[in-house]
Every structure is written in structure tokens, then in C-alpha cells.
Amino acid sequence: MGRSPCCERDHTNKGAWTKEEDHKLISYIKSHGEGCWRSLPASAGLLRCGKSCRLRWINYLRPDLKRGNFTLEEDDLIIKLHSLLGNKWSLIATRLPGRTDNEIKNYWNTHVKRKLLRRGIDPTTHRPIKARRETSESKETEDSLVKVLSFGSDLEKEESFGEERRCQKSLTCQKESLDLNLELRISPPWQAWQDQQQRDETKLLFGRRKYLCSACRFGLGNGKECSCGNVKRQIEESSSSSYSSSDISSSVVGYDFLGLNTSVFDFTSLEMN
DNA sequence: AAGGATCTCAACCGCACGGAC
DNA sequence: GGTCCGTGCGGTTGAGATCCT
Known part of the structure; x- marks a missing residue:
């Protein structure tokens, strides 16, 4: 049917x-x-x-929309967020007040992508695609980007790198280079599941896609304002699961990301006990 | 000035998800 | 557990605008 x-x-x-x-x-x-x-x-x-x-x-x-050209700051922020989140336009949009996911997506496809390519950076992986050319524009930003986005190449050389160490290294590197406070657990796009069972268990516990209320999305309070039930549900479930409650609650709210309290994007990289 | 090429971005489409039943 | 509904997301399309020859 x-x-x-x-x-x-x-x-x-x-x-x-x-x-x-x-x-x-x-x-x-x-x-x-x-x-x-x-x-x-x-x-x-x-x-x-x-x-x-x-x-x-x-x-x-919508009356709260900000029309007009993107500022350099917004430009920079979009690149940083995209390097962390990928094509999660709606998530990126939550960090840019007055901008919509559609607007950011269009801007990315028409301007930012090209800009990165001109700099010799692959807009998908955010890694250098060839020997970098010296350009006069925004050298500092470029250096920072190349530094943060090249961590993958280093990692590829170190095949014996454990999954955990890879995560730590990537986040530390991103944090330092992007000047972001990233005390959160998100999965790099290439993170592999240890096994199918782990994937299934996590999927069972948290579902594949998270719909969060405004309170959760913006990390307001410690769950008191939560209307979607995510906070309550996860804490309840944590008591009977193999996840520690601290892992779960810290993944839900309370992080300071880009200067804003934020919610979790995805629970798929929760630490497993 | 004309018209073809390219760019921009509003709008559409298909799919996935959560919730209700 | 299965199905349907309402909603949201990301990829794609195509009309209009702009650029180029």
C-alpha cells in the first residue's frame, strides 16, 4: 500500500x-x-x-529572517560548522540566527564550495586536494582550516590508531585550531562501528533521528524545560541500560559549543561501558 | 543590441522519523 | 507490530537574473 x-x-x-x-x-x-x-x-x-x-x-x-549578504563571520562559521557536521544544514542553521537551512545550503553550493576549491580544499572532506597555493586573502583563516582539516591525512598514516584515540585527536585538533569549545562527543563522519550489535543497541535505545524540543536544541536548563521527553527518557533508560547516566546526560545538554549552550546532534558516539 | 552561457536561489521532491491509533 | 499521518530534512530542479561574447 x-x-x-x-x-x-x-x-x-x-x-x-x-x-x-x-x-x-x-x-x-x-x-x-x-x-x-x-x-x-x-x-x-x-x-x-x-x-x-x-x-x-x-x-x-518568517519575520525574524535576516535578509541580505552573508558576513565574513557567518562565512567562516559556516565553513567551520560544515567541517564538523557535514551537510546537516538545519543544525548549521541553528547556529546562524536569522538564516535558514535552505539559504545556507544554497550559499554553500554557490559560494563557499567554490571558495574552498580555489584554496585547494576539498569542500566535502575539508582536506587539501593538492599542494596549497599561496594566496593573499585571509591567510590566517586558510592556515587554520588547512591545519584542522588535514588531521585525517595524518591519521591515515597511523593505521594502528585506536578508535578512541582517533576521536580524541581529531576533536583536540579541531578544538585548538578552530578556537571552539567542543566539550562534546560527536562522531567524525568516518567513525566505524565496532560491530553490528553495538550499532543495533544504540539504534534501539535512541532511534536513528532525534527530534528535540527547543529547550533541548538550545540546551536551556538541565532538562526542566524539556518538552520532548528526551532528557527524561534517556535518564530513565540509562538506569537500566549499559550506558552510564553521566554519559547520557552530558550528551543531551550542557555543552558550550561556539559560545552557546547546545544540545547533542547525535547519540551514536556515546561512550560504551 | 542580441542571444547564448552561467549563476542564483526559491521551490519542489522523495524519504525518514516520531507519534497516534 | 503494522500502518498512516504530519512534519522536517537534504538533494535537486528550473525560472529568472546576470554575465559574456
């Missing part, structure tokens, strides 16, 4: 939004708030599907 379509495609508009549609959407959300996107179009008198309305609101109409 197939999934039902998100909307009746025959009866919905597609393509660019008109001013009239924008106005309808804005005034509806102003008076009723966000949420229930599926039923919103009918209620707001729009011939659009709910997903389209949500996208238009989040990426374009």
Missing part, C-alpha cells in the same frame, strides 16, 4: 508564490500561529499544499 499524497496535486498551485498568496499566509499565521500545515492551506484560503506553505513561511516570510 502506497503512501497517500500530501495534497491533491490537481487542485494546488505550484511554482513561485504571488504577493496575494504571501499575504494570505502571513495574515493566517499571525492570527492562528504555526502548525498543522496540512490543514492550513484550506483554512487560509490557499491553493497550495501544506508543505509548500511551510517552506514558504520558514524560508521566506
Whole structure:
């Protein structure tokens, strides 16, 4: 049995939004708030599907959006975050107030990627793709980037490196070079699972994708403000699992990342007892 | 000025997830 | 445990803008 379509495609508009549609959407959300996107179009008198309305609101109409060019600071931050998080645009967007994941993704694909390539850095791996050319622009930043992003090459030479030591080395290196406070446990993209059982157990415990409430996302409080139940659930579960509660709670909230308290991105690299 | 090439970015699409039933 | 629904995410597309010859 197939999934039902998100909307009746025959009866919905597609393509660019008109001013009239924008106005309808804005005034509806102003008076009723966000949420229930599926039923919103009918209620707001729009011939659009709910997903389209949500996208238009989040990426374009939201009042707190910062329009205009990216600053050098934002540029730098995007590169740093991408080197740590990869194409997790929504996570990156949470660190750039007023910017949307779509905006950052587009900016990355059209500007930053090219910029890194010009510097001889692979935008996917953030490692040098050839002998670095000397350029006059932003030498300091470039040096810092090359230093942090080349840690992988060093590691490749050290095949006997244990997984734990590799993690420690990469995080220490990133931390020092990027001037970031990274007292957190995240998996480098290349981290291998020790075995299938470990992967399955972790998946079973935490699920594959984490949806966190605002409190968890921004690390507010120590779980008191948590409305998604992640904090409570994990602490409860920790008592009956092989994970220590300190491992879990420290992965949930309380880190200071880029000067902001932050939530965990992924639990897949929790220390195993 | 014309028109082809390239770039930009809003919007779409398919899929994955959590929750409800 | 299975299915459906609502939502969110990341990759891709394509129309309009801009650049180049």
C-alpha cells in the first residue's frame, strides 16, 4: 500500500508564490500561529499544499529572517560548522540566527564550495586536494582550516590508531585550531562501528533521528524545560541500560559549543561501558 | 543590441522519523 | 507490530537574473 499524497496535486498551485498568496499566509499565521500545515492551506484560503506553505513561511516570510549578504563571520562559521557536521544544514542553521537551512545550503553550493576549491580544499572532506597555493586573502583563516582539516591525512598514516584515540585527536585538533569549545562527543563522519550489535543497541535505545524540543536544541536548563521527553527518557533508560547516566546526560545538554549552550546532534558516539 | 552561457536561489521532491491509533 | 499521518530534512530542479561574447 502506497503512501497517500500530501495534497491533491490537481487542485494546488505550484511554482513561485504571488504577493496575494504571501499575504494570505502571513495574515493566517499571525492570527492562528504555526502548525498543522496540512490543514492550513484550506483554512487560509490557499491553493497550495501544506508543505509548500511551510517552506514558504520558514524560508521566506518568517519575520525574524535576516535578509541580505552573508558576513565574513557567518562565512567562516559556516565553513567551520560544515567541517564538523557535514551537510546537516538545519543544525548549521541553528547556529546562524536569522538564516535558514535552505539559504545556507544554497550559499554553500554557490559560494563557499567554490571558495574552498580555489584554496585547494576539498569542500566535502575539508582536506587539501593538492599542494596549497599561496594566496593573499585571509591567510590566517586558510592556515587554520588547512591545519584542522588535514588531521585525517595524518591519521591515515597511523593505521594502528585506536578508535578512541582517533576521536580524541581529531576533536583536540579541531578544538585548538578552530578556537571552539567542543566539550562534546560527536562522531567524525568516518567513525566505524565496532560491530553490528553495538550499532543495533544504540539504534534501539535512541532511534536513528532525534527530534528535540527547543529547550533541548538550545540546551536551556538541565532538562526542566524539556518538552520532548528526551532528557527524561534517556535518564530513565540509562538506569537500566549499559550506558552510564553521566554519559547520557552530558550528551543531551550542557555543552558550550561556539559560545552557546547546545544540545547533542547525535547519540551514536556515546561512550560504551 | 542580441542571444547564448552561467549563476542564483526559491521551490519542489522523495524519504525518514516520531507519534497516534 | 503494522500502518498512516504530519512534519522536517537534504538533494535537486528550473525560472529568472546576470554575465559574456
